[in-house]
Amino acid sequence: MSDEAVLNTKPITPPAQSLYTPFNVIAGIILIVGFIITIRRFTGGLDAVTNLNDNYPWGIWIGFDLLAGVALAAGGFVTSAAVYIFGMKRYHSAVRPAILTGFLGYALVVIALHYDVGRPWRLPYPFIAQQGTTSILFEVAACVALYLTVLFIEFSPAAMEWLGLRRARNIVVKLTMLLTIFGVILSTLHQSSLGAMFLMAPSKLHPLWYSSYLPVYFFISSIIAGLSMVIFESSLSHRYFAHKMDEAHLNEKEGIAFGFAKAAALVLFGYFAIKVVGIAMDNNWHYLTTSYGTWFLVEMLGFVALPCFLYAVGAREKNLNLIKWTSALTVFGIVLNRLNICLIAYNYHLPADEKYVPHWMEIAISLFIVTLGVVAFRFIVTRMPILYAHPDYQDEH
Amino acid sequence: MSVSRRKFLGWLGAAGAGVISGGTAKAASNKHFKGYPDSMGVLHDTTLCVGCRSCEAACNKVNALPAPKQDFTDTTVLERKRRTDSSAFTVVNRFKQSESDKQPVFVKKQCNHCLEPACASVCFVGAFKKSPEGAVTYDESVCVGCRYCMIACPFEIPAYEYDKALTPRVVKCTMCHPRVLEGKLPGCVEECPTEALLFGERNKLIKAARKRIARFPERYVDHIYGENEMGGTSWLYLSARSYEQIGMREDLGVTPAPKFTEGILSAVPIVAGLWPVLLTGIYAVSKRKDKVAQEEQSQAVAEAVTQAESQAEVKLKKALVLAKKEKEMAVKKEARKALEKAAKAQKAAEKKAQEEATEK
Ligand code: SF4
Ligand code: SF4
Ligand code: SF4
Numbered sequence: 023m024s025d026e027a028v029l030n031t032k033p034i035t036p037p038a039q040s041l042y043t044p045f046n047v048i049a050g051i052i053l054i055v056g057f058i059i060t061i062r063r064f065t066g067g068l069d070a071v072t073n074l075n076d077n078y079p080w081g082i083w084i085g086f087d088l089l090a091g092v093a094l095a096a097g098g099f100v101t102s103a104a105v106y107i108f109g110m111k112r113y114h115s116a117v118r119p120a121i122l123t124g125f126l127g128y129a130l131v132v133i134a135l136h137y138d139v140g141r142p143w144r145l146p147y148p149f150i151a152q153q154g155t156t157s158i159l160f161e162v163a164a165c166v167a168l169y170l171t172v173l174f175i176e177f178s179p180a181a182m183e184w185l186g187l188r189r190a191r192n193i194v195v196k197l198t199m200l201l202t203i204f205g206v207i208l209s210t211l212h213q214s215s216l217g218a219m220f221l222m223a224p225s226k227l228h229p230l231w232y233s234s235y236l237p238v239y240f241f242i243s244s245i246i247a248g249l250s251m252v253i254f255e256s257s258l259s260h261r262y263f264a265h266k267m268d269e270a271h272l273n274e275k276e277g278i279a280f281g282f283a284k285a286a287a288l289v290l291f292g293y294f295a296i297k298v299v300g301i302a303m304d305n306n307w308h309y310l311t312t313s314y315g316t317w318f319l320v321e322m323l324g325f326v327a328l329p330c331f332l333y334a335v336g337a338r339e340k341n342l343n344l345i346k347w348t349s350a351l352t353v354f355g356i357v358l359n360r361l362n363i364c365l366i367a368y369n370y371h372l373p374a375d376e377k378y379v380p381h382w383m384e385i386a387i388s389l390f391i392v393t394l395g396v397v398a399f400r401f402i403v404t405r406m407p408i409l410y411a412h413p414d415y416q417d418e419h
Numbered sequence: 420m421s422v423s424r425r426k427f428l429g430w431l432g433a434a435g436a437g438v439i440s441g442g443t444a445k446a447a448s449n450k451h452f453k454g455y456p457d458s459m460g461v462l463h464d465t466t467l468c469v470g471c472r473s474c475e476a477a478c479n480k481v482n483a484l485p486a487p488k489q490d491f492t493d494t495t496v497l498e499r500k501r502r503t504d505s506s507a508f509t510v511v512n513r514f515k516q517s518e519s520d521k522q523p524v525f526v527k528k529q530c531n532h533c534l535e536p537a538c539a540s541v542c543f544v545g546a547f548k549k550s551p552e553g554a555v556t557y558d559e560s561v562c563v564g565c566r567y568c569m570i571a572c573p574f575e576i577p578a579y580e581y582d583k584a585l586t587p588r589v590v591k592c593t594m595c596h597p598r599v600l601e602g603k604l605p606g607c608v609e610e611c612p613t614e615a616l617l618f619g620e621r622n623k624l625i626k627a628a629r630k631r632i633a634r635f636p637e638r639y640v641d642h643i644y645g646e647n648e649m650g651g652t653s654w655l656y657l658s659a660r661s662y663e664q665i666g667m668r669e670d671l672g673v674t675p676a677p678k679f680t681e682g683i684l685s686a687v688p689i690v691a692g693l694w695p696v697l698l699t700g701i702y703a704v705s706k707r708k709d710k711v712a713q714e715e716q717s718q719a720v721a722e723a724v725t726q727a728e729s730q731a732e733v734k735l736k737k738a739l740v741l742a743k744k745e746k747e748m749a750v751k752k753e754a755r756k757a758l759e760k761a762a763k764a765q766k767a768a769e770k771k772a773q774e775e776a777t778e779k
Contacts, residue, residue, distance in 0.1 A: 140564020
């Protein structure tokens with residue numbers, strides 16, 4: 023333990039600085055606008071703030087906030103599985119940031135759902151009023167609710183170290199392995215089930231995206247999203263919170279980027295392959311010449327094949343910068359894939375003028391929710407031992 | 420991590436059991452529901468429909484829906500294709516083959532009351548039920564408003580009250596379930612001035628439809644829409660043109676909607692059961708690998724140490740031997756030196772004695 027890292031720990035009050043930093047101003051504006059739209063949403067109904075209609079009951083609050091949100095929050099289970107189950111101890115310093123990102127991600131998904139469903143106060147109904155067990159959505163709801171709890175418990179030791187609750191913290195840490203396994207099971211189930219939800223709409227989702235493999239596609243792409251988010255988030259953290267990081271984090275950072283980039287390249291390659299198998303199985307080649315086919319190729323080549331190649335090059339040549347940008351490209355690609363399935367290739371049979379385009383207030387609410395997440399992340403990493411090991415619990419790993 | 424393997428496996432068992440008894444296993448064992456054999460239905464013979472919209476007006480009345488923007492007698496609404504929405508459970512559309520088509524076809528659209536409804540299958544609070552009488556009914560009191568039912572319905576029927584802040588509902592045709600229970604006809608059927616709508620037992624309606632096709636083969640396409648579409652629907656259709664031409668999808672297939680996700684639901688217990696075992700296995704292997712690596716490492720260290728030790732010993736011995744030799748050599752050297760000295764001294768003495776002798 024170097025002196026420098028000791029100095030960095032436990033700043034109860036963040037260093038004093040002007041309140042009007044660009045970050046604070048922009049975040050503040052988004053939060054205020056979001057707050058106003060929130061009032062409008064819950065007093066005027068969905069019609070007052072969205073472009074949702076009877077043909078498009080799901081908009082970007084489902085396509086982006088739920089589908090992409092859950093995929094991008096997969097870093098938690100991917101990283102903790104790698105470290106605790108597969109024994110890749112060299113990535114240990116990535117676990118806490120990934121769990122935190124995952125926890126915040128899922129919490130935000132649940133918040134977003136409160137905006138989207140018609141009667142949010144009934145969200146517990148599937149468990150307490152009447153169970154629709156034939157529904158994939160029931161499985162998703164159950165898994166997401168359980169996994170949010172798991173992530174909260176996994177995250178809690180950081181908070182307890184901060185608060186000095188040594189006894190409770192030690193009990194929870196003993197559960198690490200159990201929680202990790204439970205998290206992997208729940209994630210496998212609900213990540214794939216989000217894709218399985220669309221199995222119900224073979225007549226509405228374009229054949230290039232519809233496949234009986236949808237659950238597999240969603241699960242595998244969630245691993246890609248998780249790996250990429252860890253790289254992406256760590257490069258941002260390194261940029262803005264480097265002063266918070268201890269030696270272990272700074273030293274392991276590059277190794278994590280290279281290791282995760284290599285893993286992501288491999289999984290992307292596999293993902294590309296099974297996508298091709300899916301097209302071949304349903305013999306959908308002829309659709310590739312249509313305009314939807316062009317769009318599909320853009321997704322497959324630009325956001326699957328290309329990042330696969332770039333990750334491989336980056337890992338081979340130890341090019342940190344390339345890996346960083348590739349992770350952003352990959353994250354964007356996953357978001358695009360979810361939007362394609364939920365919105366763009368959905369209702370492909372409808373004429374163009376009946377297609378859904380999100381209302382600006384829907385976008386504002388999505389931004390609002392992402393901003394909430396960034397603010398919460400910043401609040402937590404500047405206070406709790408996320409990017410450094412707490413000095414009292416240094417030598418436990 | 421200080422968890423014994425046995426304790427850990429115990430936890431896993433408990434976790435797995437928790438997942439399975441959580442209700443998901445039940446979903447997987449959902450049995451295939453074939454529909455009620457003598458449920459009621461409606462046969463819509465589009466060749467007899469005159470597009471008067473009396474059915475729309477009747478539906479509006481019996482369900483106390485809000486007054487329409489344009490009166491029901493106004494046929495200009497037929498200019499554009501409509502779908503059901505939150506204030507219209509049913510709509511009539513007109514289909515022309517060309518702009519100058521003198522004999523357009525009118526088609527009434529409403530919930531088809533599927534035998535195995537997609538909407539019911541996807542609802543996570545089970546708000547939709549297929550009743551034994553045939554209607555697919557909706558229970559507003561449990562609906563969360565996720566609108567998955569709208570995504571799933573292949574006929575694009577359910578609509579949502581997006582304008583309501585506190586009590587939005589999913590709305591769709593009820594096949595006048597309350598009226599049917601009272602022994603009355605559905606509102607639309609009662610008001611239809613032609614024979615375009617016929618209410619009755621579904622089985623008998625199919626027979627009647629077959630008879631019509633057999634009697635007028637030149638008038639009808641030989642297909643009863645709804646007999647098998649999506650596993651069959653309570654509403655049935657006859658047409659003179661291909662159904663595609665009158666706005667009905669012919670690519671839906673005959674697989675009932677619940678079948679689409681049956682496989683994935685039955686995979687739930689497999690994942691919940693297999694994953695813990697697999698993951699523990701991997702964990703054990705990686706732990707073991709660590710241990711082996713650790714053992715190997717400490718062994719290597721020990722070996723290195725002993726090797727170093729023995730090497731040192733050899734060196735020492737060699738050094739000792741060397742030292743001994745050197746000592747011996749030194750001794751010898753000294754001895755020789757001493758002897759030489761002695762010899763010299765003796766020689767010198769002899770010389771002296773000789774010199775002395777010659778002097779004397
Ligand atoms: S037509 Fe649609 S709404 Fe009606 S029962 Fe079938 S799936 Fe449900
Ligand atoms: S909107 Fe209501 S009825 Fe439709 S699936 Fe959701 S909970 Fe069920
Ligand atoms: S009332 Fe009968 S004839 Fe008139 S539009 Fe409705 S179904 Fe057609």
